[in-house]
Amino acid sequence: MTMVVGASPDRRGTAELDLAAMLARSAADDLVLCTVVPAPWPPGPAKVDAEYRAELERVAKEALEVARAQMPADISAATLVRPAHSVPAGLLEVAEEHDARAVVVGSSSTGAFGRVALGSVSDWLAHSSPILIALPPRGYRCPPDRRVTRITVAYGGSEGGDDLVVGAAGVAARVGASLRLASFAVRPRPPYTSGVGTEADRAMIEQWAQELESAAGARWAGSVR
Amino acid sequence: MASLRQDFLRRKPVSEMAQETGADTGKGELARSIGLFQLAAFGIGATIGTGIFIVLTEAVPIGGPAAILAFVLAGAVAGLTAICYAEMASTVPVSGSSYSYAYATLGEGVAMVVAACLLLEYGVSSAAVAVGWSQYLNELLDNLFGFTIPDSLSNAPEQDGVFNLPAVILVVLCTLLLIRGASESARVNTVMVLIKVGVLVLFIVVGLQGWNSDNLSEFAPFGLSGVTSAAGIIFFSYIGLDAVSTAGEEVRNPRRTLPLAILIALTVVTTLYIAVALVAVAAQPAEDFEGQEAGLAAILEDVTGSTWPATVLAAGAVVSIFSVTLVTLYGQTRILFAMGRDGMVPPLFHRLNPRTLTPVPTTIIVAFVVSILAGVLPIDFLAEMTSIGTLVAFLVVSVGVIVLRQTAPDLPRGFRVPLYPLTPILSIAGCIWIIQDLRPRTIYVFFAWAAVALAWYLFYGRRHSELGRLDGADNVTS
Numbered sequence: 001m002t003m004v005v006g007a008s009p010d011r012r013g014t015a016e017l018d019l020a021a022m023l024a025r026s027a028a029d030d031l032v033l034c035t036v037v038p039a040p041w042p043p044g045p046a047k048v049d050a051e052y053r054a055e056l057e058r059v060a061k062e063a064l065e066v067a068r069a070q071m072p073a074d075i076s077a078a079t080l081v082r083p084a085h086s087v088p089a090g091l092l093e094v095a096e097e098h099d100a101r102a103v104v105v106g107s108s109s110t111g112a113f114g115r116v117a118l119g120s121v122s123d124w125l126a127h128s129s130p131i132l133i134a135l136p137p138r139g140y141r142c143p144p145d146r147r148v149t150r151i152t153v154a155y156g157g158s159e160g161g162d163d164l165v166v167g168a169a170g171v172a173a174r175v176g177a178s179l180r181l182a183s184f185a186v187r188p189r190p191p192y193t194s195g196v197g198t199e200a201d202r203a204m205i206e207q208w209a210q211e212l213e214s215a216a217g218a219r220w221a222g223s224v225r
Numbered sequence: 226m227a228s229l230r231q232d233f234l235r236r237k238p239v240s241e242m243a244q245e246t247g248a249d250t251g252k253g254e255l256a257r258s259i260g261l262f263q264l265a266a267f268g269i270g271a272t273i274g275t276g277i278f279i280v281l282t283e284a285v286p287i288g289g290p291a292a293i294l295a296f297v298l299a300g301a302v303a304g305l306t307a308i309c310y311a312e313m314a315s316t317v318p319v320s321g322s323s324y325s326y327a328y329a330t331l332g333e334g335v336a337m338v339v340a341a342c343l344l345l346e347y348g349v350s351s352a353a354v355a356v357g358w359s360q361y362l363n364e365l366l367d368n369l370f371g372f373t374i375p376d377s378l379s380n381a382p383e384q385d386g387v388f389n390l391p392a393v394i395l396v397v398l399c400t401l402l403l404i405r406g407a408s409e410s411a412r413v414n415t416v417m418v419l420i421k422v423g424v425l426v427l428f429i430v431v432g433l434q435g436w437n438s439d440n441l442s443e444f445a446p447f448g449l450s451g452v453t454s455a456a457g458i459i460f461f462s463y464i465g466l467d468a469v470s471t472a473g474e475e476v477r478n479p480r481r482t483l484p485l486a487i488l489i490a491l492t493v494v495t496t497l498y499i500a501v502a503l504v505a506v507a508a509q510p511a512e513d514f515e516g517q518e519a520g521l522a523a524i525l526e527d528v529t530g531s532t533w534p535a536t537v538l539a540a541g542a543v544v545s546i547f548s549v550t551l552v553t554l555y556g557q558t559r560i561l562f563a564m565g566r567d568g569m570v571p572p573l574f575h576r577l578n579p580r581t582l583t584p585v586p587t588t589i590i591v592a593f594v595v596s597i598l599a600g601v602l603p604i605d606f607l608a609e610m611t612s613i614g615t616l617v618a619f620l621v622v623s624v625g626v627i628v629l630r631q632t633a634p635d636l637p638r639g640f641r642v643p644l645y646p647l648t649p650i651l652s653i654a655g656c657i658w659i660i661q662d663l664r665p666r667t668i669y670v671f672f673a674w675a676a677v678a679l680a681w682y683l684f685y686g687r688r689h690s691e692l693g694r695l696d697g698a699d700n701v702t703s
Contacts, residue, residue: 010579037582042411043259043472044271045347045465046552048322051563055575056582085410 002098003134005077006091006105006121007033009063015140016106017067021075023104023134026148026175031077032098033067035060036090039083057081072144088124095131102132113139132171148177155181157212165220181220183212232687233334235696237325237567257477261486264476268469268490270418272303274549276462276608277425277498278521278542279357281505283605285514288455290506291445293499295455300495302456302655303463304487306619308642309626309652311470311483315639316629322560323618328567330633331625334679337686339621340564341678345614345671346464347557348591351396351550352598353461353607356381358546359391360604364519365539368532381603384516392599399551400592403558406581409548417548422497424541427534428521429500435508435528446511453662460659461608462498464615466490479640554595558587568691569682609667616656617671623652 005020017033024031037056041047064079071077084090095103103125111117116137118126125133153168155161165181172179185205189198259267284292310323317329324343328336359379367373380386409417445451469487476482501521505514508524517523522535522542529535562584565574578585598607626642626649642648660668687693 008580009582038406039408039410041408041552041555042414043264043267043475044414044468044552046409046555046559047468047471048324048343048347048556049559049562050321050325051566052559052584055562055566055577059577059579059582085408 001027001101002030002032003027003102003104004032004034004091004095004098004100005067006087006103007035007064007067008106009035009059011063011066012109013106013139014067014070015136015138016104017070018140018142019134019136020104021072021144022142022146022148023102023175024075025072025146026177027101029101031071031075032080032094032100033064033071033077034080034082034091034094035064036082036084036087039085056083086124087121088129091121091125092129092131100131102134103129104134104136107135107138107140109138111138113137148175150178150180151175152180152182155183155212155216157183157215162219181216183209185209229683229687232690232693234332235690235692236330236332237328237692257475259472259476259482261482261489264469264472264482264486265489265493266418267414267472268466268486269422269493270414271465271468272463272490272494273418273421273425273497274462274465275354275357275542275546276459276464277501278361278519278546279353279604280459280462280608281502282514282517282520283458283608284455285506285511287447287458288451289443289446289511290441291447291452292455292459293502293506294445295452295459296462296495296498296502298452299456299460299463299659300491300498302616302652302659303460303466304491305648305652305655306616306623307466307470307487307491308484309623309649310467310619311479311487311640312626312638312642313622313629314470315474315479315483316636321563322556323622324560325563327621327625330629331621333569333686333690333692334682335621335625337569337678337682338675339618340560340569341675342614342618342621343560344557345610345674346618347553347560348595349598349607349614350461350464350611351553351557351591351595352392352602353604353611354546354550354553355392355395355595355599356389356602356604356607358395358543358550359389360519361522361539361542361546362391364522365536365543368536368539381601383603383606388600390600393596395547395550396554396592396596396599399547399554400588402551403555403588404578404581404583404585406583407551408555409551413548417545420541421545424538424545425497425501427541428525428538429497429504431525431534432504432508432528435524436504437507440507440510443511450662453658454664457612457659457663457667458605458609460612460616463494464611466494467619474639483640484643554588554591557591557595558584561587561591566691568689568694569686571685571689606667609663610670613660613663613667613671616660617675620653620656620660623649623656 003020003024005016020031037060040053060081068077068079080094082090082094084093091103105122105125108117108119108122114137116135122135151168151172153165155165169179185208187201187205190196190200284295288295313326317326322343324336324340327339363373363379374391376385377387378390381389466487469490470483505521505524508528514520519539522539525538526532526535561570561574564570565572574587576584576586627646629636630645
């Protein structure tokens, strides 16, 4: 199958390329590196932009060639310039045409290094994309031989959580990775003035964890390591 | 260094243009998808812009009720020029502005003059359109909230104001959209056309109630010259018809479709305009038009005695004129972009922002200049400057058709004007006829502007021309 990578000509890092290469290697997928350029206008007085459109095409192709040159040798990557009214819409169109498994886009350049940060494109996609979105933390790097070894699902025991586990298990199976469920008990410490000590909630949390674990074990027994 | 004459006449090789614009890469997807009625509809949408909402105020005082005849005259000239433009556009195998066509066929100097005209057709018309928008916005605010922006902040100095703030705000809003890389979709385009046609039909139907034949009794108080003078400013409302010509390579069977589409669009638009004009001049005496702001809405209000039709019309105008401003500003920035690549203006003009892929410096410069024009100049002057610029650009294109038939008779042409050489000659004559009846002030300012453009060419464009640089390199190696 295919993954679509949103490649921007602004050269603000290669996190999405690194992530896409690793995912593609793990899943034995092809990549389509795609740059979205502004859409042409309908026939009318705005149709005086031939030179501008030519330059758009040139800039986009140049950026795509740079991106492809950075791809590890074992990854097959095609390139594509797509005119569209918005970047997310263009990426999703391309993804649909290629029957893509996932769309890989970068974190916002305004985020902190090492963190995932939603920008205008990734935010839009995260909220409305019908297919998987892969988003690296800002500044993400990956040596050119790595694969996905483990997928962690944040699991809270709710019904929606089950769907998430099924989805993640599918991805894990495809890329040959193990699956880990992680639950996080986030509790503020009780105030000193309560007089019950700072560890008073511990027993409660332990019980919750136990229940969750046995519930997950019952539900996913055999399929989860 | 080559002589001035050689420089002035050097042409951009056509094959190079095709390569530069990637004519062989992306064009296949678009090829030949537009049919006759779709193209005619695009033409109607592109032509009905702001003109009809504002020209009556200027044209009727000059021509009297006979100004309705001026619509026929201006329409006929617009049709002829559009047909000539279609041949020019189909001869050069790239889509671009008439600047690009002139550069490929008539030479660098002529291209510079055409570019100066296009700055009027796009840049100055953006300002005219924005001023018209501010009038209708004021009308709308008045009807809805009983509040108007004071004259000092909504009129040009010549009209007892200080600065036209709403017009400037409109330009700034459009600029922000363009910097972000917004473009108009075919669907939005269709909606805008429906709004524009809808409010004009509303005007005709409702305005008919005010029909008073007495207003037509003195039909042509200023005779034929009044009519041709009015045609000069009315031509402003036909700008955009040439958009049909530029769609040549996407049209099925262009030889038949192009002239028919131009004819259909022209007939529909002219009929609509004449109906609007007739209803308007029958509704009030000719002298009442002078200085009337948001003219069509004001007439509706007088005729019906209630405000709702005027409110609907003003709202339609405010929405649709917004999109017209967006289109003309876009066109202006892209024409300057092309000139920047050719070295005719500083390289700043073809710098792209890598994030938005839009020419941000050009957009800001254009917005700044257009804002000042819209802020301090009255609409009649802006509209006349737009008209004269467009007319001269078309004049050059019509001459170009004849020149090319003589100098390059064998070039493949997707479309040939019917009745050659009559059509281009009539087109040239029509342009000259309308131009010479414009106000002297307009003509003087135009000549001054053309002189500035030529001086710019002599001292900047000629030396920085990319084409000249290539030629120079050839000379060194040979």
